[in-house]
Amino acid sequence: MNLDFTEEQEMLRTSARDFLTTECPKTLVRELEESEKGYSPELWKKMAELGWMGLVIPDKYDGMGMQFMDLAVLLEEMGRNILPGPFFSTVVLGALPILSAGSEEQKKEILPKIAGGKAILTMALTEPSATYEASGVHTKAVARGNSFILNGTKLFVENAHIADYIICVTRTKDGASPEEGITLFLVDAKSPGIKCAVIPTIALDKQCEVVFENVSVPKKNMLGELDKGWPLVARTLEQATMAKCAEMIGGAQAALDMTVAYAKERVQYGRPIGAFQAIQFYLSDMWMKVTMSKNITYEAVWMVSEGLPCTEKVAIAKGWVNDAYKFVTERGVQVHGAIGTTRDHDMGLYYRRAWAADQTFGNTDFQREVVARQMGL
Template sequence: MNMQFTEEQEMLRKFARDFMTDNCKKEYVRAMEKDEKGYSDEVWKGMAELGWMGLVFPEEYGGQGMGFFELAILLEEMGRACMPGPFFSTVVLGGMTLLESGTEEQKKAFLPQIAQGNLKMALALTEPAGTFTPDGITMSAKSQGDQYVLNGTKLFVNDAHVADWFLTAARTHAGTSEEGITLFLVDAKSPGIAITMLKTIASDKQAEVVFKDVKVPRKDIVGTVNKGWPIIQRIIERGAIGKCAEMIGGAQQVLEMTIQYSKDRVQFGKPIGSFQAVQHHAANMATDVDGAKFITYEAAWMLSEGLPCSKQISMAKAWCSDAYQRIMTTAHQIHGAIGFTMDHDLQLYFRRAKAAELAFGDADYHRELIAAAMAM
């Protein structure tokens, strides 16, 4: 079994690593946590010029024509660097959904603009129930002539404050089942939308978005009326494996930081890395990192090839969520008190690991899906 990346994929990784090293230093990450927007236009423009926004879009829409596997490589490097900004919301959640389920008119209108870095999107899915199941969607969408009127509240909407368009799930038919859910493209500047920023553990940009009598034309429906849940499931799956890619990037960086610290930190006249207990801790971390990489890239490859992979995605998300927590706990043990200070970089990864653990379903949620896939 050949697990090596192609020359083109290695080149993508190198370019991404070099770009992050030059443009996403930890000083920048810390500054963007406090910045109102959360990213710089200069860095965003640089990413667009490298073709990252359109990496997975066909050339006819201004993209590079690559697959999700290559996108996972890029996301891993972003996770390694703690790259802030609306890339994940715009490309993974928004653009890829339109590529798969949008009309030709929607693709031509949105994808080239995303590829050029001129358009940003946000997914408005979760509500106060905080679930990733159909019964958690209660926002109403009432038919009114040639448009729908949306009313309801969405929570934990990443990058809502900078989005040009929302990809919004609402009920066009009352109930709690999969039937009756429709996906809409909503202009973020529409009257009746109110955005309130939330304080989060990762200091990322999440918001509460309230829709009050927001009018959406019928042409802005993604997919079919009342049949939006299968599309949402695909969004959750892409989001879950995308987060896994970010997590393995962060986990690899934490492992390297911890190994270097254990070599530099001297106690009792010798580096703490020479002690067997510390060595075993580092070995456990390395085992978790490599296991997370293999299970993530297997699922990413299957998704890229169009193979059925719902179970593999859930396996990856469940494993990576737990593994990253173990890696962070062990890293803090080896670093000792210095690792708990805000001046140290370790806390940047710890906080993002906790946020990623919950994104698109925690480990228990995905274990339930795995069990269901095994007909249990």
Template sequence: MHLNLTYQQEMVREVARDFMRDKFPKEVRKRLDEGESGHSPEIWQEMAELGWMGLVFPEEYGGAEMGFIELAILLEEMGKVRPVSPFFSTVVLGGLPILDAGSDEQKRAYLPAIAAGEAIWTLALAEESGRYDAAAVAMTATVDGDSYILDGTKLFVPDAHIADYLLCVARTGNGARPEDGITVFIVDTKSDGVRCTPYRTLDNNRLCEVVFSRVRVHAADVLGRAGEGWDLVQALLDKAAVAKCCEMSGGARRVLDMTIEYAKERKQFNRPIGSFQAVQHHCANMLSDVDSSWLISYEAAWRISAGLPHAVEAAMAKAWVSDAYRRVLALGHQVHGGVGLIDEHDLPQYFRSASAAEVAFGDARFHRKQLAQRLGY
């Protein structure tokens, strides 16, 4: 693992940093937060023109053929600003599983549209329990000729209200283990029987309830092998957890930068508050958490890029970063004092984003349990 970025990776970082700063100022984020869809199609197309949606896809599908490290860099820069877009849902939750497990026909049919910004995707996995394990999947898919009939409800589906397609995880059978009999389907959101209800979340994004009422899906739209889909889902969850950690580490870095700037400017007793030892120690502890979050996230991202086993590293990263980001924010609030609690300040938004990201794809407790299981306990 090389800690220095290549010239190409530095270019990805610089372009992403400039774009996020210019296209997502506070007033734009506020306008999109208050809008019905929470999404700007115009900015989405500009992101597509930069090649971001196809960043990790092969050239034959219209992509840039880069790796997960470049995706991690992009997500880190996004996390510093908290963009309002379905990028994560489309590329990480939709595109990567198709790239990893899709048939040649499925890749040719769907990846070029994702890379061009012409299709929005998401993942429908969680149900009533909100858990990310196989035992929580209760939605059924029954065989009917050359098709499957999907019945059930999915909760907490990101960006489903603007998605063109979603990957739906359902149970086509039962076996000795909860993981047996799970299948992943590609579902057109315009299909008869699909009903979506969006809800505004704590961090002003949109999660949806998606109800499937006898939705017919052709057998050709099964991703991977029928009844053997849990390995695909688990691989997706590991990558999604690492991707979310990269976003969170970017947000934590921005909170640290804001806090240092404030500590240098804010004066008490005729001196900057950053000159007081207690504030200095707060900033030092924040830096330790920010840098350790970055390192543990990028180690996992590097292993994914290199095609190495990464399940342990993914669980380690999500458990650590979820807690570390919360610690960074707690200290940042202490340094800022009351000014960091008003809505006009950026700090409350980062707190809300961290709270939402903490539970996405499993919180720290869930991943510590996952880590213990992967260590053989």
């Protein structure tokens, strides 16, 4: 057993923290929230120069060949600082499934572009059914000649409005179970018939409605096997869930740090409010939730990274971290007092993200049901 990060991981963490502090101040975060694109192409280019988008892409596709665990370190720092933009959707929802299931040709075409910061990706999975279960996938893909024709509406597709490729999860067959008959396609986002609109959301994070109307996709752009795409989606969801948890623990730590610092400097009744036991107990509980969120997240990330079976562990981690991040930001606002409720204060940036992340890849009710099934209930 070794519960420490490697020296390389610590270096990656430090350099990411320094870079983001300098390059992505909260003024930029607010600007990007209000902007149409939701990301800074200039910052994106610098991130590509650092090799971030290619972190987990093998050397032969121009990446750095690192592991999922390393990616989690980077994501934790992104969550800590807050980095708006398409890193998550491009790398976690784009590069990882291509690495898992892409043909050599697909990998050669797309992975170097991702590593170089030349392609933005996303995955279109959820629909108006608003579930991460296979039963929620109704978008149809029908074979016609050398192509498939896609029809349907996808919802909550991150960054589809700026994406170059959309990995679309479709139903190609009605099987005995909802998991049968799922097929994934790498769709050129500029294909005729795709309509995309940003949905205004709590974290202003550019989730889109994407309508596919008779969109023709060449057969060679199928990602993985025909009708057998669900295991790839499930694997991607496990990775994405833990990647999201990594972001969330970074955000939770930042919210805790801000609140502790404030409690030490804000004076009322002639003493810092952090000297009052009521405030100390809030902060102790926040510290516990953050610490425990990190422990369980690292363990589950490690399992994902090692390729171990981890359905229950991932559900446990997300189920816990959802509640913890919300708790920490809620108490964070409370301790800051009225100023914490304002648009100008940074605590609100984290508070809104906690509420958004809670729902993404399954809220705690969803995760509890996964755990209940794993328990044989």
